[in-house]
Amino acid sequence: MSKRSISKVSRILSVYYLLLQCEEVSWQEFAPLSHCKKTIQRDIALICQAGAVSVRFDRVRKAYVMEDKTLKAPVCVENKAQARQIQKLHRLLRALQEMPEEDCDLWYRSAFPEVSNRTMQRDFAELNKLDFEIRYERDLLVLGYDSGEEHPPGRYLSDRPDCFSLSTMQEL
Structure with missing residues (x-):
């Protein structure tokens, strides 16, 4: 049976999440992501560049x-396309590491004030591909909400999966 295809960004985020959650990760633990060791080595190199x-x-x-x-500033590169990719990876790596379970949007906006709401939605969608379940809850009552505040009467919540239960780690 053939292995399903996962996106490069999802694979890189899965590699990082494994490294973040485990003290050490053997090649066998990376195997569901790619059968090629060189691919995993390239992914790790990109993680090092982005964070x-x-x-x-x-x-x-x-x-x-x-x-x-501890994530630091990403490495600067001359190529504009590669620089955009590294910036995106940096945002997503930081979200994997730091994003709280409640008020994800408020955290995101304070962490990345220069990024548009649409980019935030795309980043949340990318994390949802890994089963992070970032969702907007409209019906929640927000304590202390005042109609004059900028805080909407709903909020973003997230659930973090175990690193080995990520959708990218499940083999067919």
């Missing part, structure tokens, strides 16, 4: 290890 995190292969453990889980 300037340090990921290395530990030969003793025979696993990949993220040494510092």
Whole structure:
């Protein structure tokens, strides 16, 4: 049976989420994402560019290890298309790491004030492909809501899946 196709961004986010949630990740744990080790190595290199995190292969453990889980500014590149891709990955990596379970939109807008609402919606849709379930709840009563405030009478909520229950980790 053939393996289903997943997007490059979904695969990269899955690799990062595994590295973020686990102390070490062996090649076998990456196998549902790609049968090619070189692809995973390229994905890790892009993660390092987008978040300037340090990921290395530990030969003793025979696993990949993220040494510092603190995201930093992305690496600057000259190519405009590549720079947009790295900026997008940086936003998504940061969302995977920092986004709260409630008021996701407020966090997103404060973290990325220069980004449009449409881009926020696209980023949320990308995370939803991984089963993050970011959703807008209209019927929730927001305590302290005053019609003069900018806060709408509803909010975005999210549920974080376990790293091995991501949709990209499920083999057919």
